[in-house]
Amino acid sequence: MSEPATGEPPRAPEDGRVTLVQVAKLAGVSPTTVSHVLSGKRWVAESTQETVRDAIRQLGYRPNNVARSLRTRQSKMVAVVVPDITNPFYAVLTRGLADAVDGSGYGTYVCNTDGNPDRENSFLADVVDRGVDGVVMASGEVTGGVGPGGLGVPAVRIGGDPDNDPHVDLVAPDDQFGSHAAVRHLVERGRRRIAMIEGPHASGFGRETGYRQALAESGIPVDPDLLIRGDWTRPGGRKAMHALMALPSRPDAVFCANDLSAIGAIDAAHELGLGVPADVSIVGFDDVDAATIVNPPLTTVRNPAYETGYAAGELLLSRVNGGYAGDGRTVVLPCLLVVRQSA
Amino acid sequence: MSEPATGEPPRAPEDGRVTLVQVAKLAGVSPTTVSHVLSGKRWVAESTQETVRDAIRQLGYRPNNVARSLRTRQSKMVAVVVPDITNPFYAVLTRGLADAVDGSGYGTYVCNTDGNPDRENSFLADVVDRGVDGVVMASGEVTGGVGPGGLGVPAVRIGGDPDNDPHVDLVAPDDQFGSHAAVRHLVERGRRRIAMIEGPHASGFGRETGYRQALAESGIPVDPDLLIRGDWTRPGGRKAMHALMALPSRPDAVFCANDLSAIGAIDAAHELGLGVPADVSIVGFDDVDAATIVNPPLTTVRNPAYETGYAAGELLLSRVNGGYAGDGRTVVLPCLLVVRQSA
DNA sequence: ACCAGTATGCCAAACGATTTGCATGCGGGT
DNA sequence: ACCCGCATGCAAATCGTTTGGCATACTGGT
Numbered sequence: 001m002s003e004p005a006t007g008e009p010p011r012a013p014e015d016g017r018v019t020l021v022q023v024a025k026l027a028g029v030s031p032t033t034v035s036h037v038l039s040g041k042r043w044v045a046e047s048t049q050e051t052v053r054d055a056i057r058q059l060g061y062r063p064n065n066v067a068r069s070l071r072t073r074q075s076k077m078v079a080v081v082v083p084d085i086t087n088p089f090y091a092v093l094t095r096g097l098a099d100a101v102d103g104s105g106y107g108t109y110v111c112n113t114d115g116n117p118d119r120e121n122s123f124l125a126d127v128v129d130r131g132v133d134g135v136v137m138a139s140g141e142v143t144g145g146v147g148p149g150g151l152g153v154p155a156v157r158i159g160g161d162p163d164n165d166p167h168v169d170l171v172a173p174d175d176q177f178g179s180h181a182a183v184r185h186l187v188e189r190g191r192r193r194i195a196m197i198e199g200p201h202a203s204g205f206g207r208e209t210g211y212r213q214a215l216a217e218s219g220i221p222v223d224p225d226l227l228i229r230g231d232w233t234r235p236g237g238r239k240a241m242h243a244l245m246a247l248p249s250r251p252d253a254v255f256c257a258n259d260l261s262a263i264g265a266i267d268a269a270h271e272l273g274l275g276v277p278a279d280v281s282i283v284g285f286d287d288v289d290a291a292t293i294v295n296p297p298l299t300t301v302r303n304p305a306y307e308t309g310y311a312a313g314e315l316l317l318s319r320v321n322g323g324y325a326g327d328g329r330t331v332v333l334p335c336l337l338v339v340r341q342s343a
Numbered sequence: 344m345s346e347p348a349t350g351e352p353p354r355a356p357e358d359g360r361v362t363l364v365q366v367a368k369l370a371g372v373s374p375t376t377v378s379h380v381l382s383g384k385r386w387v388a389e390s391t392q393e394t395v396r397d398a399i400r401q402l403g404y405r406p407n408n409v410a411r412s413l414r415t416r417q418s419k420m421v422a423v424v425v426p427d428i429t430n431p432f433y434a435v436l437t438r439g440l441a442d443a444v445d446g447s448g449y450g451t452y453v454c455n456t457d458g459n460p461d462r463e464n465s466f467l468a469d470v471v472d473r474g475v476d477g478v479v480m481a482s483g484e485v486t487g488g489v490g491p492g493g494l495g496v497p498a499v500r501i502g503g504d505p506d507n508d509p510h511v512d513l514v515a516p517d518d519q520f521g522s523h524a525a526v527r528h529l530v531e532r533g534r535r536r537i538a539m540i541e542g543p544h545a546s547g548f549g550r551e552t553g554y555r556q557a558l559a560e561s562g563i564p565v566d567p568d569l570l571i572r573g574d575w576t577r578p579g580g581r582k583a584m585h586a587l588m589a590l591p592s593r594p595d596a597v598f599c600a601n602d603l604s605a606i607g608a609i610d611a612a613h614e615l616g617l618g619v620p621a622d623v624s625i626v627g628f629d630d631v632d633a634a635t636i637v638n639p640p641l642t643t644v645r646n647p648a649y650e651t652g653y654a655a656g657e658l659l660l661s662r663v664n665g666g667y668a669g670d671g672r673t674v675v676l677p678c679l680l681v682v683r684q685s686a
Numbered sequence: 687a688c689c690a691g692t693a694t695g696c697c698a699a700a701c702g703a704t705t706t707g708c709a710t711g712c713g714g715g716t
Numbered sequence: 717a718c719c720c721g722c723a724t725g726c727a728a729a730t731c732g733t734t735t736g737g738c739a740t741a742c743t744g745g746t
Contacts, residue, residue, distance in 0.1 A: 017495065019732055030696045035734060042735090045694060066412045066474045067732035070701050075409065077452075077473075084438070091434045095427070098455055107473065109420075109452050112441055130420075130450065131409045152360065263636060293606060295638035362702060373726045378704060385705090388724065410702035413731050 018061045027055035038063065069131060078316055079127040079135040080309075081111040081120065087232075088288040089258075090138060093158070093309035097136060100313025104321065106133070113139045128152050134316035136309075154319040156312045159206075162330055169319075170330045171311045172206075178301035178335030179210025182255055182283045185299070185337055187218045191253035191281055195226040197240045197261050207257050207285065226251055230261045237264025238271075245272055245280075253281040253343065259288045259300055266294060266342065281343035285335075297340035304333045361404045370398035381406065412474060421659055422470035422478040423652075424454040424463065430575075431631040432601075433481060436501070436652035440479060443656025447664065449476070456482045471495050477659035479652075497662040499655045502549075505673055512658045513673045514651055515549075521644035521678030522553025525598055525626045528642070528680055530561045534596035534624055538569040540583045540604045550600050550628065569594055573604045580607025581614075588615055588623075596624035596686065602631045602643055609637060609685065624686035628678075640683035647676045 024031045029052060036042045037052045044052075055061075069075045080097055082090040098108040109132060111123040120140040127135050128151055135151070138158035156169040186194050196211050208227075215222050228243060230236040237256060241264065244251055256262035262284030269276050276282055276296055284291060284300035291298040311331050318324040367374045372395060379385040380395045387395075398404075412418045423440055425433040441451040452475060454466040463483040470478050471494060478494070481501035499512040529537050539554050551570075558565050571586055573579040580599060584607065587594055599605035605627030612619050619625055619639055627634060627643035634641040654674050661667040 017732095021732080031733080032696060032698095032735080033694090036695085039734080043694075048694080062468070062472050064413075064474070064732050065472045066409060066418065067701090068734080069409045070407075070413050070703090070732080071734045073701075085428065085441075086431070086434050086438045088429070088431065088434075091429050091431075094453070095429045095455060098428075098453070107452055107454070107469065109450055110437070110441070111450070112438060125405070126450065129405050129408045131407070290633050290636050293633050293637045364702080374703080375705080375726055375728095376724090379725090382704080385725095386723075391725085407702050410731090411704075413702080413733090414704045416731075 017064065018059045020061070020063065023052065023055045023059055023061045026059060027052045073131075074133050074320070075131040076105050077107045077109055077130070077132045078313070079109040079111060079123075079130075079132045081113055081123050081127070081135065081137055081139050083115045083139045084112050085110055086112075087260075088290070089286055089303065089305050092288075092305035093138060093312075096306035096309025096311075097313045098309075100310040101317060104317055106317075115139060124151065133320050136312040136316065154316055156315045158308060158312060165328070167328045169312075169315045169328050171308055171315065172330070172332050173303050173308065173335045174332045175206030175335065176210040176213070178285065178303070178337065179207045179255070180214045181210075181335075181337040182285070182299075182301050183211050183214035184217075185339065186253045186255065186281055186283065186343060187214065187220065189253075189277075189281060189343065192220060193223070193226065193249065193251040193253070194220070195228065195244050195251035195254040197228055197230040197237055197244075197254060197256045197265060199257050200229060200231045211255060230257065230264075232258050232260060234260045234264040234267070237261030238268045239264070241265035241268035242272075245269075245274070251280065253283075256282065256284050259284040259286040259291050259298060262298055262300065262342075263290060263294050266296075266298070277341070277343050283343045287338055291340070294342075296342045299340045299343040300338060301335050302338050303335055307333055360407070361402045363404070363406070366395065366398045366402055366404045369402060370395045416474075417476050417663070418474040419448050420450045420452055420473070420475045421656070422452040422454060422466075422473075422475045424456055424466050424470070424478065424480055424482050426458045426482045427455050428453055429455075430603075431633070432629055432646065432648050435631075435648035436481060436655075439649035439652025439654075440656045441652075442649075443653040444660060447660055449660075458482060467494065476663050479655040479659065497659055499658045501651060501655060508671070510671045512655075512662075512671050514654045514658065515673070515675050516646050516651065517675045517678045518549030519553040519556070521628065521646070521680065522550045522598070523557045524553075524678075524680040525628070525642075525644050526554050526557035527560075528682065529596045529598065529624055529626065529686060530557065530563065532596075532620075532624060532686065535563060536566070536569065536592065536594040536596070537563070538571065538587050538594035538597040540571055540573040540580055540587075540597060540599045540608060542600050543572060543574045554598060573600065573607075575601050575603060577603045577607040577610070580604030581611045582607070584608035584611035585615075588612075588617070594623065596626075599625065599627045602627040602629040602634050602641060605641055605643065605685075606633060606637050609639075609641070620684070620686050626680075626686045630681055634683070637685075639685045642683045642686040643681060644678050645681050646678055650676055 020034050021031050024034045029048060033044060034052055037044045037049045078101055080094050085091055085094060094110060113119040113123055117140055132153060134154040136156045136158060156171060159172045162170060183194060198208060212222055225247060228240045230240045237260060244254060254265055256265055262282055265282050266276055269280055274280050284298050285303060287300045287302035291300050363377050364374050367377045372391060376387060377395055380387045380392045421444055423437050428434055428437060437453060456462040456466060460483055475496060477497040479499045479501060499514060502515045505513060526537060541551060555565055568590060571583045573583045580603060587597060597608055599608055605625055608625050609619055612623055617623050627641050628646060630643045630645040634643050
């Protein structure tokens, strides 16, 4: 919101919009002066200000932001590109971002890529063509930063590999810590054959690392059969769980890389007549709303989606307005285990 | 996406972006010509086109959309103003809208109002100042349409009172039909004391009307004590349910105006040791994802959020590109009961 | 009278595209 | 020779702001 709340719906007096020159004409001053009373960038006599403001009110003038953007080279807009806004995690992240930047008059533009790299790139191109002042990339990676050969606008990556591009700001959950806590909790509960349902990509970092680390600490060897790939969705989790349970020697616990997968896994357990957590413990990752709705309530690692979006917004603002132009910063947000009843 | 997918991330060759004049200079033609080969609005000799395209490639030129918008007076952006993108219903609606307009090169801009009328109005002002080509208003009402005294851009309202402003396009779920079906289903199951948890506003239309109608048809008088106000949230539903169950003569069924409230009601039932649907039947409205996750799975009315957003997008496009300039159209989308296990 | 200093406002050039009308060159019909 | 029509391409105005540099007027000190 770049203008203060009025409590009244905006109205255009006629069909064509009023321009600054018309205001100037009515007020009997030059456009320059009108601009200055609006921006306050140069001193204008009190009396003149009055006249101008009257004219503005009388005409119902509203500045044309497109023209303004063209001249000032900033659009007061940030973009967030996510796989799917329908996914609660990204919805919450988006809200955090919006709340962070709204106060400074920035609007939020959303792109859904479905995780398709072609769409990621064309949306990235699209948003910089649209002149956004910053972009937060929560789908796929972005490299090159803002420097030469880069995107041309400040960017911040969400999650992903910290080493990927040190020039781009990054905000990431402490995946490894969270996973570690989750798996540790499982072994503390006496589980030994602990499977993991991963995301679709091969990934040596983050969630899988924490899993391996916790296992190693407990002297449990990792069984490659117990590492299975999901696709972040509920049906994907269900399928993976069925595969796991068809194994000659079943796991007695499964750690899922996100909640949706975990919910799918619970579906599968129910279908198989397995008790959760009696027969098999399940823990998720993210702590979406649904985690408290599913039966049994899901033990999961809280992924601070809102805070992530908010932090990304602040990082962006500090580059756009704060004058920060240094190298890429990394902020990692804590992920705490929340124990409910599924494990 | 206004440019086709490239499969490659966009890069700027130098720090400052390349402009059309630079391309023209390199190609040895006038800016006019470059513009024409880009837009195809006027014929340009094949050989010249080649030269120009080469220059474009060589420089990595990308058109500046802000400048383009200023001149053409369209931003290729639509805005959607919702109470909260975090609410799955609005997230899905937003996705439908985005999918509808994306193919025509329109981007989607999101505003969260939290239902605050001041924010609604200032966001409305903000988006028209930003020059969006259309806005879909899913939070509160918008009146005045695009005509004199109106907003200045095409708008479509989501839900709300059909009679409110006939000049503005409206897409609404068939609330009344859906509610009617839900309540009928309840009486068919033998329920007679059927409560309703409403939204926060007094509302004579839609969901409540269907409720009353179904009751009337079945010869059941409406008991004002059984009509209680919620706030669309889970805690709100829980509280309302507790109030209902504290009544001297308890309801044996409750129809909730949305799923979140229904889930809260189920929470309350569990807290009270009540079986669902054994002791009390519960039906919701919306059919969000969580409806299949809750225990027992929620019987609810499917509110076609995606289709609603999509339809809104089409309505907008038909005004922006399709040349439609007639009076407000109304499209009402069917709401079907989906029977699961809570009633 | 003169000059420095301050207060106030205007001119005109950007910003980067689109678009209307005109200019030019050429081929062919009379 | 002359004129018409067609195919091309360009000049210049325009969209609505912002902003650096300059002009003007007035104050007060000498």
